[in-house]
Amino acid sequence: MRVGFIGLGVMGRPMALHLHKAGHELAVWARRPDSVGDLPAQVCATPAELGRCCEVVFTVITSSADVEGVALGADGLIEGMVPGSVLVDCSTIAPEAARKIAARLGQKGIHMLDAPVSGGAQGAIDATLAIMAGGEAEVLDRVRPLLDCLGKRIVHVGPNGAGQVAKACNQMIMVAAIQAAAEAMRLAAAAGVDCAKVRQALSGGSAASRVLDVMGERMVRRDFAAGIEARLHHKDFGLVIEAARQSGVPVPLAAVVGQQLNALMAQGWGRDDTSSLLRVLELQ
Amino acid sequence: MKIGFIGLGIMGRPMALNLLKGGHDLTVWARRAESMQPLLDAGARGAGSPAEAARGNELVISMVADAPDVAEVMRGVAAGAAPGLVAVDMSTIAPAAARKIGEELAAAGVDFIDAPVSGGEVGAIAGTLSIMAGGSDAAFAKARPAFECMGKNIVHVGASGAGQVAKAANQIVTGMGVLAVAEAFAFSAKNGVDRSKVREALLGGFAYSKILENHGQRMLDRNFKPGFKSWMHEKDLNIVMQTAHELGLCLPGSAATAQMFNAMVGSGHGEEDSIAVLKLLESLSGQA
Numbered sequence: 001m002r003v004g005f006i007g008l009g010v011m012g013r014p015m016a017l018h019l020h021k022a023g024h025e026l027a028v029w030a031r032r033p034d035s036v037g038d039l040p041a042q043v044c045a046t047p048a049e050l051g052r053c054c055e056v057v058f059t060v061i062t063s064s065a066d067v068e069g070v071a072l073g074a075d076g077l078i079e080g081m082v083p084g085s086v087l088v089d090c091s092t093i094a095p096e097a098a099r100k101i102a103a104r105l106g107q108k109g110i111h112m113l114d115a116p117v118s119g120g121a122q123g124a125i126d127a128t129l130a131i132m133a134g135g136e137a138e139v140l141d142r143v144r145p146l147l148d149c150l151g152k153r154i155v156h157v158g159p160n161g162a163g164q165v166a167k168a169c170n171q172m173i174m175v176a177a178i179q180a181a182a183e184a185m186r187l188a189a190a191a192g193v194d195c196a197k198v199r200q201a202l203s204g205g206s207a208a209s210r211v212l213d214v215m216g217e218r219m220v221r222r223d224f225a226a227g228i229e230a231r232l233h234h235k236d237f238g239l240v241i242e243a244a245r246q247s248g249v250p251v252p253l254a255a256v257v258g259q260q261l262n263a264l265m266a267q268g269w270g271r272d273d274t275s276s277l278l279r280v281l282e283l284q
Numbered sequence: 285m286k287i288g289f290i291g292l293g294i295m296g297r298p299m300a301l302n303l304l305k306g307g308h309d310l311t312v313w314a315r316r317a318e319s320m321q322p323l324l325d326a327g328a329r330g331a332g333s334p335a336e337a338a339r340g341n342e343l344v345i346s347m348v349a350d351a352p353d354v355a356e357v358m359r360g361v362a363a364g365a366a367p368g369l370v371a372v373d374m375s376t377i378a379p380a381a382a383r384k385i386g387e388e389l390a391a392a393g394v395d396f397i398d399a400p401v402s403g404g405e406v407g408a409i410a411g412t413l414s415i416m417a418g419g420s421d422a423a424f425a426k427a428r429p430a431f432e433c434m435g436k437n438i439v440h441v442g443a444s445g446a447g448q449v450a451k452a453a454n455q456i457v458t459g460m461g462v463l464a465v466a467e468a469f470a471f472s473a474k475n476g477v478d479r480s481k482v483r484e485a486l487l488g489g490f491a492y493s494k495i496l497e498n499h500g501q502r503m504l505d506r507n508f509k510p511g512f513k514s515w516m517h518e519k520d521l522n523i524v525m526q527t528a529h530e531l532g533l534c535l536p537g538s539a540a541t542a543q544m545f546n547a548m549v550g551s552g553h554g555e556e557d558s559i560a561v562l563k564l565l566e567s568l569s570g571q572a
Binding site: 234237241244245247248249250252255256258259260263265266 | 525526531532536540544
């Protein structure tokens with residue numbers, strides 16, 4: 001199948017490569033054409049041109065506004081994609097934005113899935129991403145063979161927007177867990193106890209978690225180079241707080257964690273790993 | 285002075301009436317024609333559009349709900365503006381939104397002031413609002429006589445957007461202040477102590493505040509009728525939190541407070557006064 005791909009960053013690039021390895025023919029569009037590099041793909045001049053030649057198009061880009069621009073803007077996908085084709089948006093954006101884009105594409109008979117992913121750069125490289133999909137079940141079934149190239153756990157959460165709601169929930173839990181791990185590491189260090197030992201001890205018990213494993217390890221090694229850039233979690237927390245507000249649901253813990261992320265950004269650590277939340281605690 | 289006034293809601297109507305009382309020549313416009321009637325009865329002229337409310341006037345004032353509304357009416361104002369018009373928005377919107385509207389109006393040759401207010405409906409009726417203004421010295425000087433009909437404490441805070449920054453700061457202090465008084469009262473009651481006595485004692489010390497005095501009394505009276513509706517306070521705190529997010533600013537107290545207001549709106553207290561946060565605390569602690 002000819003598959004379009006937009007967004008060749010730290011997540012998108014390995015995902016695109018998996019599709020290529022599985023025998024699909026890639027077409028790409030990139031804001032900065034040099035980001036295509038040695039990727040074996042046909043390079044298109046605009047998203048519209050990409051849309052015209054592909055049955056399925058993936059987008060993995062940063063913000064609601066970016067996805068809207070690429071999908072609905074001038075020379076956007078909507079101007080090229082044919083009725084019956086599918087946009088699979090793996091970006092993390094506002095549920096409301098996902099619903100709006102799906103509705104606009106739907107008017108032209110173009111299907112859309114919101115299909116944000118979790119698992120980070122390593123999950124993208126290992127093709128072990130968790131994929132949370134929102135949209136019609138039949139559409140998901142059609143593209144499932146492609147998603148199987150990218151991830152292990154593919155869940156149809158509900159209609160359009162539901163995938164993004166699941167992703168917001170994922171981010172709330174994950175970053176709160178990073179904050180909890182950071183506070184535990186900080187407390188251990190302040191009490192003169194070896195952080196590495198504490199982490200090791202906790203990994204066998206009820207507090208064991210993937211975050212404590214992966215991010216806790218980074219905190220112990222004080223390796224703050226990005227697995228996941230903290231600025232992306234900061235962006236996602238804006239979405240979480242807004243979604244909570246629109247539903248009139250209090251999220252007191254997420255709100256406080258969001259403020260720690262604001263402090264992290266103020267320190268200029270946005271391009272470092274989110275385990276830098278430990279360093280925010282060390283400021284005090 | 286010839287003044288246009290746009291937006292005649294719970295705040296705008298008494299503010300416009302005070303301008304008439306101050307002897308100004310007033311043209312009014314409101315989205316719902318019936319809300320114009322009290323002003324027409326008091327001697328104002330009615331306009332058919334924001335552009336018409338601006339036409340031939342030296343000053344135009346808007347008092348509407350939210351940033352998109354301000355942007356929309358100000359586009360109309362720009363279309364009807366004579367050279368040298370000063371446009372004043374007294375709504376509460378994000379500082380960044382105010383700056384952007386100021387830039388757009390400047391391009392149309394209109395000088396813009398953001399001048400949000402504090403003091404609620406009571407202050408609007410009494411003409412005792414606090415007015416915090418952002419914009420040029422010249423525009424502020426021109427608008428000042430109008431401000432003096434509507435408010436008492438009138439401060440030119442700084443350049444465009446500075447008035448909204450001050451208002452957001454005001455909402456941080458009032459939001460946390462109302463929550464602080466409500467928590468102090470919940471604390472007293474759970475300890476079996478008469479909260480009216482606690483209030484009385486605190487009024488003499490460092491915990492004295494207008495909020496303890498006024499909002500505190502209304503909490504004691506369990507009078508939840510809005511002075512200031514909690515959904516509007518929630519909206520303003522959201523401006524604070526969004527601005528903090530954009531700037532990389534850590535505001536843990538405001539964040540916790542904003543979530544209490546979020547819960548209040550979500551649980552159906554949005555149309556009540558902000559002091560309904562007391563009810564939320566009471567139900568969380570089984571004091572209902």
